[in-house]
Amino acid sequence: MQCPFPSARSESVNLTKKMRNNLIAYLLLTPWLAGFVIMYLIPMGISIYYSCTDFNLLNVPQFIGLSNYNRIFLQDDTFYQALKVTFTYVLILVPFRLAFALGVAMLLNKKYRGIGIYRTCYYIPSIIGGSIAVSVVWKQIFGNQGVIMSILSAMGIEQKTSLLGNPNTALLVIILMGIWQFGSSMLIFLSALKQIPLSLYESADVDGARSVIKFLKITIPMLTPTIFFNLILQIINGFRVFTESYVITNGGPLDSTLSYVLYLYRRAFTYFDMGYSCALAWVLVAIIAMFTIVLFKTQKNWVFYESEEES
Amino acid sequence: MNLKKVTALFMASLMSFSLAGCGGSKEALSEDDQKTQTNEATVQEAETENTNTSTAEGEPVTIKITWWGGQSRHDYTQKLLNKYTELNPNVTFEALPSGWDGYFDKLSTQAASGAMPDIVQMDYLYISTFAKNNSIADMQEFVDNGTIDLANVDSNLADSGKIDGKLAGLVLSSSLLTVGINNSVFAEAGIDKPTSDWTWSDFLKICKEINNKTGKYGFSAIMADDTNNFNYYVRQHGQTLFSEDNKSLGYFDDAIYVDFVNMIKELIDAKATPNPDEYDAIKALGYEAMPVATGDGAMVTDWSNYACRLEEVNKNISLVTPPKGESEAANGLWLKPGMFFSVSETSKVKEEAAKFINWFINSEEANEIILAERGTPVSSEIRDYLTNSGKLSDKQKEMFEYVNNAGALCGEAPAPDPVGISEINESFNKTVYSVLYGQATVEDAAKTFRESANEILARNN
Numbered sequence: 191m192q193c194p195f196p197s198a199r200s201e202s203v204n205l206t207k208k209m210r211n212n213l214i215a216y217l218l219l220t221p222w223l224a225g226f227v228i229m230y231l232i233p234m235g236i237s238i239y240y241s242c243t244d245f246n247l248l249n250v251p252q253f254i255g256l257s258n259y260n261r262i263f264l265q266d267d268t269f270y271q272a273l274k275v276t277f278t279y280v281l282i283l284v285p286f287r288l289a290f291a292l293g294v295a296m297l298l299n300k301k302y303r304g305i306g307i308y309r310t311c312y313y314i315p316s317i318i319g320g321s322i323a324v325s326v327v328w329k330q331i332f333g334n335q336g337v338i339m340s341i342l343s344a345m346g347i348e349q350k351t352s353l354l355g356n357p358n359t360a361l362l363v364i365i366l367m368g369i370w371q372f373g374s375s376m377l378i379f380l381s382a383l384k385q386i387p388l389s390l391y392e393s394a395d396v397d398g399a400r401s402v403i404k405f406l407k408i409t410i411p412m413l414t415p416t417i418f419f420n421l422i423l424q425i426i427n428g429f430r431v432f433t434e435s436y437v438i439t440n441g442g443p444l445d446s447t448l449s450y451v452l453y454l455y456r457r458a459f460t461y462f463d464m465g466y467s468c469a470l471a472w473v474l475v476a477i478i479a480m481f482t483i484v485l486f487k488t489q490k491n492w493v494f495y496e497s498e499e500e501s
Numbered sequence: 502m503n504l505k506k507v508t509a510l511f512m513a514s515l516m517s518f519s520l521a522g523c524g525g526s527k528e529a530l531s532e533d534d535q536k537t538q539t540n541e542a543t544v545q546e547a548e549t550e551n552t553n554t555s556t557a558e559g560e561p562v563t564i565k566i567t568w569w570g571g572q573s574r575h576d577y578t579q580k581l582l583n584k585y586t587e588l589n590p591n592v593t594f595e596a597l598p599s600g601w602d603g604y605f606d607k608l609s610t611q612a613a614s615g616a617m618p619d620i621v622q623m624d625y626l627y628i629s630t631f632a633k634n635n636s637i638a639d640m641q642e643f644v645d646n647g648t649i650d651l652a653n654v655d656s657n658l659a660d661s662g663k664i665d666g667k668l669a670g671l672v673l674s675s676s677l678l679t680v681g682i683n684n685s686v687f688a689e690a691g692i693d694k695p696t697s698d699w700t701w702s703d704f705l706k707i708c709k710e711i712n713n714k715t716g717k718y719g720f721s722a723i724m725a726d727d728t729n730n731f732n733y734y735v736r737q738h739g740q741t742l743f744s745e746d747n748k749s750l751g752y753f754d755d756a757i758y759v760d761f762v763n764m765i766k767e768l769i770d771a772k773a774t775p776n777p778d779e780y781d782a783i784k785a786l787g788y789e790a791m792p793v794a795t796g797d798g799a800m801v802t803d804w805s806n807y808a809c810r811l812e813e814v815n816k817n818i819s820l821v822t823p824p825k826g827e828s829e830a831a832n833g834l835w836l837k838p839g840m841f842f843s844v845s846e847t848s849k850v851k852e853e854a855a856k857f858i859n860w861f862i863n864s865e866e867a868n869e870i871i872l873a874e875r876g877t878p879v880s881s882e883i884r885d886y887l888t889n890s891g892k893l894s895d896k897q898k899e900m901f902e903y904v905n906n907a908g909a910l911c912g913e914a915p916a917p918d919p920v921g922i923s924e925i926n927e928s929f930n931k932t933v934y935s936v937l938y939g940q941a942t943v944e945d946a947a948k949t950f951r952e953s954a955n956e957i958l959a960r961n962n
Contacts, residue, residue: 247612247634247636265956334779351776351777355776355778355781357938443778444934445931460605460609460924460927461921461923461924462630
């Protein structure tokens with residue numbers, strides 16, 4: 191009552207308080223923001239520029255407009271081969287990896303003695319899977335004179351070439367290695383499984399539902415946000431496959447395992463074709479963005495959010 | 502939008518950002534290079550001054566040096582570096598040895614980020630690419646001011662390191678294409694070793710015979726890792742692999758390609774040569790464990806230092822010149838600069854590096870350690886010294902002799918390989934393999950190779 195404009199005054203206090211809050215937030219974000227701008231945003235901007243030049247790592251780049259992109263789409267057969275390999279890789283890998291991850295997560299979502307040890311064991315391939323050493327081991331297993339070939343020939347099945355030496359099967363070995371690294375998706379599934387309210391299962395039990403029904407009607411719908419999240423994450427990761435095809439087969443035989451990023455790397459650092467390589471990178475960004483947008487568009491049809499239901 | 506949706510969207514966009522950023526961050530580094538390059542002149546001046554003063558005071562200098570090779574080369578090179586440090590206590594080395602596989606991938610990455618080692622062992626295959634990219638320094642000034650003495654080096658050979666008028670590499674050795682022979686495999690098969698007048702048809706016959714009698718590989722490589730063997734074959738037909746202006750292939754007759762690949766295929770079909778799959782496994786074994794070295798193969802093409810390189814694992818290796826053409830139009834062989842030392846443009850210790858290279862080329866004590874493992878030394882005085890010193894083993898004497906004898910069979914040396922050679926090698930390898938895997942006819946492969954090589958050459962030169 192003493193203040194003539196109580197509402198106005200409290201508003202201005204609120205405003206400054208809000209501003210101060212924002213300031214603190216930005217301040218706390220600075221380390222990340224600085225890193226993001228310096229390490230990602232600026233290099234990305236530069237790489238857009240380079241993608242329109244004939245930059246070969248050490249010359250002075252000459253601006254050549256969109257002719258790199260022109261060359262990619264109209265003249266470069268290897269680009270289409272790399273694209274084909276990468277699409278095949280992603281389309282086979284992602285469903286299998288997610289299914290596998292979910293299956294193992296369900297197995298590990300039980301109360302056994304020493305369950306923590308099992309969880310750790312199943313996560314290990316994801317930690318070490320991307321490493322050079324494991325790739326070398328896979329090469330030894332599936333390559334010429336490797337374990338698989340020795341077993342096959344001991345069983346009397348003479349193979350002309352090893353799985354990795356055959357252009358038709360080499361990619362499958364690489365995919366298999368990818369599926370084996372299901373740990374990070376499994377971990378996300380595991381934590382999501384733990385958040386499904388037990389009361390849902392209990393009432394289903396009361397109604398006498400079998401476990402298949404429980405899985406299809408409770409577990410899967412409740413998991414859709416997690417499945418959606420994992421799907422996007424794994425698709426993006428899948429498009430970025432490099433180490434396996436670089437170390438195990440180096441793209442061979444006959445480019446049958448030439449992943450997109452390996453081709454991009456070769457263009458940049460083996461053929462000194464950095465401008466072109468930047469253009470390739472941006473084409474890949476566009477492809478991944480497209481996949482992500484389409485998936486986001488479809489999510490209202492199949493992804494179930496608890497909060498929506500309530501509102 | 503609820504929180505979960507927002508988080509998912511955010512995470513997804515973050516992931517795709519990190520993808521583009523991954524490609525981008527490399528460029529950021531190279532942009533720094535760009536700046537270095539534009540300021541090149543001033544920086545270089547400053548650097549020369551720096552090194553001048555630092556050497557005068559004998560200030561400690563560290564030289565980073567990298568090379569490719571097998572274990573024995575790594576061992577004695579380390580010994581060599583220690584020796585140099587002993588003689589010049591202010592100089593220490595940071596050695597970065599590597600195998601051939603991946604050596605140039607790594608080097609180009611380092612060049613792009615401005616972190617190329619000071620002294621770099623360089624191959625004829627890549628020297629023009631690196632020189633034209635301005636990542637290696639012009640060493641002419643150090644020759645002119647006497648830091649590096651090339652008086653005893655054949656001038657044609659010394660000039661092979663000159664690219665576009667600048668001395669991009671100091672040649673360390675000369676070598677020749679060679680067929681390395683495992684004597685014991687020949688003895689086991691009861692076949693006489695070939696002599697330098699053998700032809701390609703003798704070669705095929707011997708390969709198959711060895712496989713029939715011993716079950717081992719007659720010839721243990723697929724001659725499509727690079728274009729060196731093919732280059733030799735083309736030259737025998739009186740043509741050149743690349744045109745004079747390096748803008749297209751130099752040979753006009755695709756039958757040359759067809760015959761060459763058919764020969765490879767014939768050997769593989771006869772199991773006298775490993776198939777691509779087996780060959781892949783062989784290549785991963787490392788130099789000292791390949792079939793000819795271990796006695797699982799009779800012959801392989803390599804360079805004239807082959808027997809010396811393998812001396813520690815197998816003393817029973819001898820050399821013969823590669824097969825002649827049936828109706829040889831020209832000498833296919835040429836004296837190839839074996840390898841070079843180049844100094845990186847970004848190096849801050851160019852003068853110290855030059856001093857070391859001079860020591861490497863001209864000093865007797867260095868060459869007593871090297872013992873021609875990197876190929877026949879370029880300095881005629883060192884060659885005489887080594888021959889008379891009695892320190893050479895039989896293998897090394899044999900190599901000196903081989904180079905002397907084969908000299909008579911040499912034609913004019915071709916120009917350094919054009920820019921884009923690694924892409925051309927890749928394309929050659931791919932087209933040959935497409936035939937070996939039965940996915941293309943040899944005639945189609947010849948056409949594909951011509952088209953893609955011409956496109957690559959036109960784009961790069």
